[in-house]
Amino acid sequence: MIEVQELTKVFHQKVALEEVSMRIQPGQVFGLIGPNGAGKTTFIRLLNQIIAPTKGSIKVHGTSLNVQHVRSFGYLPEERGLFREMRVLDHLVFLGKLRGLSKFESNKAALDWLEKFEITSWNNRKISTLSKGMAQKVQFIGSILHNPEIVILDEPLSGFDPLNVDLLLEQMRNFKAEGKTVIFSTHNMNSVEELCDEVALIHQGKLVAKEHVLTLRSAYKSGNFKLRFRGSKMAFAHALWTWFELLTCTELSDSVYEAHIKSRGDYAFNQVFERLSEAVKLELIEEQLPSMQEVFVKLVTHEK
Amino acid sequence: MRNSWLLAWREFLERWNNRSFRWMLILGPCLMVLTIYLLLLSGNQGTNKMKVLIADPANLLEGKIASNPIENVQYFFYDDYVELNPFKTSPKFNEFDALVEVNEKVLINKKVFLFYKESPSLALKMKLKFDLERRVEEVMITQFTTMSEEDFRSIKQPLNIDFRNVNDPYGQSSDEVGWVGFSLGYMMMFFIAFFGTNITRSINREKSSRISEVLLASVRPHQLMMGKIAGNWLASLVQLGVWFALVGIGLVILKTWIVPEFFTPEYLQGVQVTGSQLKELGLEANAPQNDQVQLVYQRINYLWLLPNFFLFFIGTYWVFASFFTVMGAMSGDHSDGQQFAIPTWILLSLSIFSGYNAMAFPESGLTDFFTYFPWTSGMVAMVKLAVGVSPMEYLFLCVAWILQMVVGTVCVVFAGRIFKQGILSFDHKASFRQLAFWLRKS
Known part of the structure; x- marks a missing residue:
């Protein structure tokens, strides 16, 4: 050591x-x-x-x-x-x-x-x-x-x-x-x-x-998630309610969508899952961590 | 220590792999032997044949001159005065190479002028002097004395005052031998300057290429400096050793095959003046071998001088090389190195001067100072050793050598510290303030 x-x-x-x-x-x-x-x-x-x-x-x-x-x-x-x-x-x-x-x-x-x-x-x-x-x-x-x-x-x-x-x-x-x-x-x-x-x-x-x-x-995550779901886009948007902001939503195939959402508060992964699983069938949820590049810039900018 | 040796060996190989270094191993001694050959020849340069016109209007010599005429010199007598201009220009005198004017006063003032068109060789000069002096003596004896020639010659020797050092009552030393010491010292300084500047350059190069950072992670700074000094020392020793060996062989070749005639008692037989004839005239100082031959082959005590040369070369190289490492450690780039080299060149020049001073004023206080001043003691030692020293003086020279080693070691430690502190100062001119700071810091 x-x-x-x-x-x-x-x-x-x-x-x-x-x-x-x-x-x-x-x-x-x-x-x-x-x-x-x-x-x-x-x-x-x-x-x-x-x-x-x-x-x-x-x-x-x-x-x-x-x-x-x-x-x-x-x-x-x-x-x-x-x-x-x-x-x-x-x-x-x-x-x-x-x-x-x-x-x-x-x-x-x-x-x-x-x-x-x-x-x-x-x-x-x-x-x-x-x-x-x-x-x-x-x-x-x-x-x-x-x-x-x-x-x-x-x-x-x-x-x-x-x-x-x-x-x-x-x-x-x-x-x-x-x-x-x-x-x-x-x-x-x-x-x-x-x-x-x-x-x-x-x-x-x-x-x-x-x-x-x-x-x-x-430590520098910004509450961004990437999701893939099967179901109604409208139901998904409603389920986000005021807790999450829908950033993008792309239809991959018939009723299969890929969406990027951003948490409006400090919500954890399981909260996202609970809230959304009632409205659509979730196939993938991935928390989007900032890259080291972003962390570096944030840290240095913050220090400045 | 192992790493210092590794660095030294690398440094040596760098020199060895340099083509010019290998060429100089051979060329240097060849040039030196050629110089010695020219030196030997210089004792016998000039024409060896002459037709001499003797203007003798009073007929003092009675048309006689040489008791043993030879082909090389022919004398012709002229019973009138000859002016120089006609002698030079008139076709009448074209065939003559020299004019000797013998007038009535020659028996009183014993002064004869020989005007030559081409300078005669040393041997021929001696022959001419011998013939004229002998003939004038015969005339004087006949005209002014009733003595025999032998009696006259035994009493004619002038008073000869010879100035000798009380420590050298037999006059074994001389200026020429002093010059030999000076020349060896000069050669020492030449090698030191050449290989020493290599040290500064090498340090600068490593600083510029940043390899020093890699090296410093493996070795201590003073080990790095030691490696540089030792590597260049090794290269200089190899070169010196080869030079001495080849020059020695060259001298043997010169003596055996190139100019063997310089080493025989009949050296001057070309003009047929033998040793006994010279002695007869009191000219034995001009022995059959010329001074240079005697100096190179007989008067230099190589067995004494060469080991001492190497000993003092080590001390002087050490003290100068350590100084060169200080310069290298202080400098940030090549141009900086040149600036810092000025004090080193001043020391080198001072060293040369000290050698001259030791020859001219061996007992002066300044010479004593130079004997113990580490950067000049090597040079002074060579002059003193060549001329000859008492055991006590030799002991003092050894003390000076020890002083060189101590000062050199201190300088190497300093250089290491400066190098370590200034390692990041690439392309940065080090001021004396900064230097003091670095030394204090380390």
Whole structure:
């Protein structure tokens, strides 16, 4: 478990992170979201001891963050960088060795990953000859070569085409299945929704929210439901009475309709069901939760 | 430590894989051997053949000059004065290469001018001087004394005052040997400047490419700095080692196959002046081998100088490299690096000056200061070691070396701290205020 207590970082009188406290449970995929310049990268750099905190502490499994912890992390920084004149395989072996692997282990792990990503043909290519996306792939492999328990990825999806985004998301799913802790910052809310167990929203250096994804989405639900029913449209509209507002109603087939309704109060799912089931035959009721994108916008706008 | 070594090895391989580095491994020594060859030749440049016209209106020499005439030099006598302009322009004198004017006063003031159209070689000059001096002496002996030639020559030696250091009463050291030390020191500084700037560049490059962030997650900043220094040190040692080995081989080749004649006692036989003849005239200082040959092949104590060169190279490289890492850590980009390089170049220039100062004023207070000033002590040590030091002086030089190592270590720790604090200051010019802040923070 990673436990952060009142973490603060000040750069030349500019507060980049202000008293952020949180716990990240082991085996979680933990998303860090927030607008540009919010302090996500600063938080990640502090976790990797790239910079020292002005105040506060970080504990890993109950002990203060130290060099051994950091060395065991897998870290992909936001700003990508590789030695341009080195060859792909040599570079990966070098990075693996820096993380404590032997030459043999490093070489084997590098070849396995290159094969997994189907890029073994790049082995002897110089980094300078790779495209930005290709280099990012190599750097991603370099950061996880030593099979870390905790993987910290700063904007791992940026700069990748959709195919490679899928490839990376797939890999993160695998990490989750293997029980690794994955901490990643992103602006890609779909990936947050799909992958993350918990998210933390950082805005202007402050922790605005830290919740399970579903809890967070539920907290911002607006009482929207999607229904499919068989029966009379008129009876359905009457049954809504003053409690619900009919947003849309589309006939799918003979007497089968799909409707979107919005609750005018704080009515729960079972109340909807009770009220409507007397008037029509309900085939589907689904509460429409806001997307993480909407939650993000709401949170940030609210903070403003 | 393992990671420092990994980084050092990577840094070394980066240099090694650079084509120009590998080319310079071969080209550098070739150029040095060529320079030495030219140096050796410089002792014997100029024409080796001459037709000399001796204008002797008073017939002092009586048409005689050389006791052992040779083909290379032919003397012709002219019983009148010859002006320089006609000698240069008149077809009558076209065939002559040099004009010697012997007038009546030569027996009193012993001054003879030889005007040449093309400069004679050192050996030929000696031959001409030998022939003329010997003939004038014969005339003087005949005209002014009743002595034999042998008696006259035994008493004619002038008083020779030689200035010598009290610590070097036998005059074993000399300016030339001092210059050898200076040259080795200069070479040391050349390598340090070359590989040291690589360190600054490399740090800047890693900052710009942001790989430093990945590296810092695995290694401590001072380990990163150490890796850079050690990698470049390794590359410079390889280059130096190869250079010394190839230059050594080149010197042997020069001596054995290219200019073997420079190393035989008959070196000057082309003009047939032997060692005994020179001694006879008191000219044995100009021994059959020229000064440069003696300097390169006989007077430099390579077994003493080279190990010490490597020792002081380590110390001087360490103290300069650590300074270069400070510069690299402070700078935000390449142009910034250039700005910060100015103090380093000042130190390098100061070091060169200190070497010259140590040669010219070895006992001065300034030389003492430069001996212990970490950035100049390597250079001064090379000059002192080449000229020769007492055991106590050597001990003091070792103290200076230790001082270099200590100062270098402190600088590396500082560089690491600055680097760590300034890691996020990409493309950002670090002010001295900021620097002080970073140091205080760390």
